[in-house]
Amino acid sequence: MTMDDRKGGSVHRRRFLAKAVAAGGTLALAPVAARAAACRPEALGTARVLKVATAGGLEVGRKSYPRTLDLRPREVVLTFDDGPLPGPTDQVLAALRQECVRATFFLVGRMAHGAPALARRILAEGHTVAHHSMTHPMTLGQLPIERAKADMEAGFTAVDQALYGSYSGTPRTPFFRFPGFGDSPALNAWLAGRGIGIFGCDFWISDWNEMTPEAQLALAIRRLEQTKGGIILMHDTRHQTAAMLPAFLRELKQRDYKVVHIEPA
Ligand SMILES: [Zn+2]
Known part of the structure; x- marks a missing residue:
């Protein structure tokens, strides 16, 4: 609690x-x-926790990879990228709390560095806090490899420093998502060798495009019903996403979707 x-x-x-x-x-x-x-009896709630093993590497999310997590039809894993950003991230946390659901946040290192108390609050509220590089280069896989690795390593360090006050040399939660899904075989092999899992997604809601919360909600529901669940990618930095999230979570409940929370094995 x-x-x-x-x-x-x-x-x-x-x-x-x-x-x-x-x-x-x-x-x-x-x-x-x-x-x-x-929880309120009418809340959506987290249906189950899925422990995800990453030893030896893991690549999941059908938008980028051949396989995804071991999910049943109509199970959804909620993920949020690019935060923490005071304002919209607070709103997202409030919406998740209201519906008693847990999510995974892929934090950008420099954002966590800028708002460490908010990063810690995400963790304290029961969510999984994972990694998304230091400066969010869209093409990590195309950078000189040492530069790409340095940015990723700086991100692991900044997030763990913000959350735990120290970095052990391995991220505490070994989950990583490439900005813009810009991976490369060499970087993927490097992560696999360190036991860090790579998370793509099964569908996204295109919330990098400007639209009203109403339009964003309609698009999110359309994509959900196309895929019938899976790993959904949203951005807790986007006002339109934060604004529509309470209604989206209620729709999940009404449409009989179940929320699965992921944690490291
Ligand atoms: Zn991102």
Whole structure:
């Protein structure tokens, strides 16, 4: 449970918590179950947690690679790139909390460096925090390889420094997404050798294009229904995405999609 859960809890939730504590402190024994149980009954909720092994490498996401995560039809993995950005990232976190769903955030190193408290809040609210380079070059795979590796390594360092105050030489969460999916066989092999998994996506919502939240919502639903789920790529830096997210999450629930949360094995 986070401070925000306690502060922002509805009356219903506060009553539940009071009862649960009175019933013998089950909250301390089962934090995940407690978090789910403390949700509004009509919330979307996280259906299950999928542990993802990355030893020896991993390439998932059908937009770039032949395979994806081990998901059933109508299961969705929510992912957000490019943050943290005060404002829209706060809005995204609020929407996720409201629906009791957990997501994966691929942070840009220099953004985490600029907003370390927000980076830590993403982690504290139960989300997976992963990596997306230091300066977000769109063509890492075409840069001189040592330059590309240096940017990626700087990103791992900046994000882990912001989150944990130190960097061990290996990212704590070994999940990486290439900006613009700009990978290369040499960089992919380098990541695989370090046990870092590469995440593409199964569909995106094109939220780099300017549009109204209404248009963004309609497009997201259209793409969702085309693919019937999978790894979805959104950007928590985009106002139009932050604005439509509450409605999009409600649509997932109404259309009987399930949210799967990914964590390192
Ligand atoms: Zn990006």
